[in-house]
Amino acid sequence: MSKKYATITGVHGYVPDYVLTNKELETMVDTNDEWIQSRTGIKERRILKKEGWAASDMGVEMVKGLLEKTNTKPEEVDMLICATITGDRVFPDTANTIADKIGAKNSFGFDINAACSGFLYALSTGAKFVESGSNKKVIVVGLDVMSSIIDYKDRSTCIIFGDGGGAVMLEPTEEKTGVQDAVLKADGSGREFLNMAAGGSLKPHTPETLAAGEQYVYQEGRPVFKAAVKGMSGAIKDVMERNDLTNDDIAWLVPHQANIRIITSVASMLDFPMEKVMMNIQKYGNTTAGTLPLCLWDYESQLKKGDKIILAAFGGGFTWGATYLVWGY
Ligand code: UT7
Numbered sequence: 001m002s003k004k005y006a007t008i009t010g011v012h013g014y015v016p017d018y019v020l021t022n023k024e025l026e027t028m029v030d031t032n033d034e035w036i037q038s039r040t041g042i043k044e045r046r047i048l049k050k051e052g053w054a055a056s057d058m059g060v061e062m063v064k065g066l067l068e069k070t071n072t073k074p075e076e077v078d079m080l081i082c083a084t085i086t087g088d089r090v091f092p093d094t095a096n097t098i099a100d101k102i103g104a105k106n107s108f109g110f111d112i113n114a115a116c117s118g119f120l121y122a123l124s125t126g127a128k129f130v131e132s133g134s135n136k137k138v139i140v141v142g143l144d145v146m147s148s149i150i151d152y153k154d155r156s157t158c159i160i161f162g163d164g165g166g167a168v169m170l171e172p173t174e175e176k177t178g179v180q181d182a183v184l185k186a187d188g189s190g191r192e193f194l195n196m197a198a199g200g201s202l203k204p205h206t207p208e209t210l211a212a213g214e215q216y217v218y219q220e221g222r223p224v225f226k227a228a229v230k231g232m233s234g235a236i237k238d239v240m241e242r243n244d245l246t247n248d249d250i251a252w253l254v255p256h257q258a259n260i261r262i263i264t265s266v267a268s269m270l271d272f273p274m275e276k277v278m279m280n281i282q283k284y285g286n287t288t289a290g291t292l293p294l295c296l297w298d299y300e301s302q303l304k305k306g307d308k309i310i311l312a313a314f315g316g317g318f319t320w321g322a323t324y325l326v327w328g329y
Contacts, residue, residue, distance in 0.1 A: 008169065010168065013296075016048040028158070040260060045162025056088050058145065076106075080095050081141065093111040096110075117317070124179065164287045165294060166294050183322050188317060197218055232314045252307060257279065
């Protein structure tokens with residue numbers, strides 16, 4: 001029997017309507033448009049403000065669009081994975097809430113908590129189920145509602161993050177397209193640099209933790225920045241070497257959108273031309289697990305069947321990695 005690959009047969013994204021500009025942030029914290037753009041590359045980000053909406057509602061929009069595009073009935077979906085750190089609730093998971101809301105009655109799924117690398121981890125996980133032959137229509141969602149865990153009084157984090165994400169459909173094929181290989185890494189000792197201090201079993205919420213702002217994202221920017229450049233460039237190099245790929249072979253590098261300076265440093269370390277680097281950080285900021293599918297959605301019309309693509313991410317955990325993908329349509 002020939003090898004099965006898990007190929008992407010569609011991608012669809014969603015971002016909320018509300019645009020939070022650098023100008024508006026200037027009225028909220030001591031910052032300015034010039035600092036934000038020159039230090040991060042971000043001009044604006046989207047914020048979920050719809051009454052009663054949460055992560056699963058954004059997921060429903062992504063998946064509905066994906067089902068339409070791929071001509072799939074909800075009952076045909078047999079697995080749905082959601083990468084997020086801002087699910088509707090601590091438990092149960094958001095993946096099965098999305099499945100319920102769209103009527104995917106024959107699907108099972110779960111969430112993956114790997115922060116900015118969540119989509120990479122989820123893509124590899126979904127691909128294994130397809131490659132093994134056990135599942136045929138697997139949806140992988142990557143999204144975050146970062147505004148729900150950001151302190152809009154903390155200028156070092158509130159300027160960076162935004163809300164949004166996207167979803168892809170994975171299906172089996174015998175053609176050599178889809179997920180080819182992935183270098184996935186983690187180092188839990190990085191947890192002290194990027195975390196949410198309270199709300200877990202280590203420190204359940206109390207009036208004191210709330211007063212201390214421990215329900216919000218805490219980040220030490222500089223060490224995370226350095227680790228991100230080293231981690232992403234190392235993983236990209238490893239996955240390319242393992243698959244005998246040169247920069248000329250690669251049609252697109254799709255990096256996690258955390259900071260334009262991280263992206264340009266990674267490209268420069270690898271001698272990779274910026275014209276082939278996907279970038280939409282200026283419009284959406286850092287949507288954590290959402291950045292990679294949002295990039296694929298934005299650039300979908302420029303992608304061609306057979307394009308060799310490298311996805312790369314780095315985030316809280318620390319978690320990081322790089323995935324080699326061949327575009328399938
Ligand atoms: O996606 C998950 C992984 N996360 C990342 O990859 C993020 C990695 N880190 C970063 O992107 C950057 O470290 C930040 C964008 C978070 C910060 O940029 P930085 O160039 O590393 O700035 P810094 O934290 O070293 O701060 C430099 C100065 C400080 O002032 P002093 O101490 O030099 O007087 C900050 O207080 O910039 C100040 N600063 C600001 N000034 C104006 C920090 N935030 C702001 C701000 N506006 N929003």
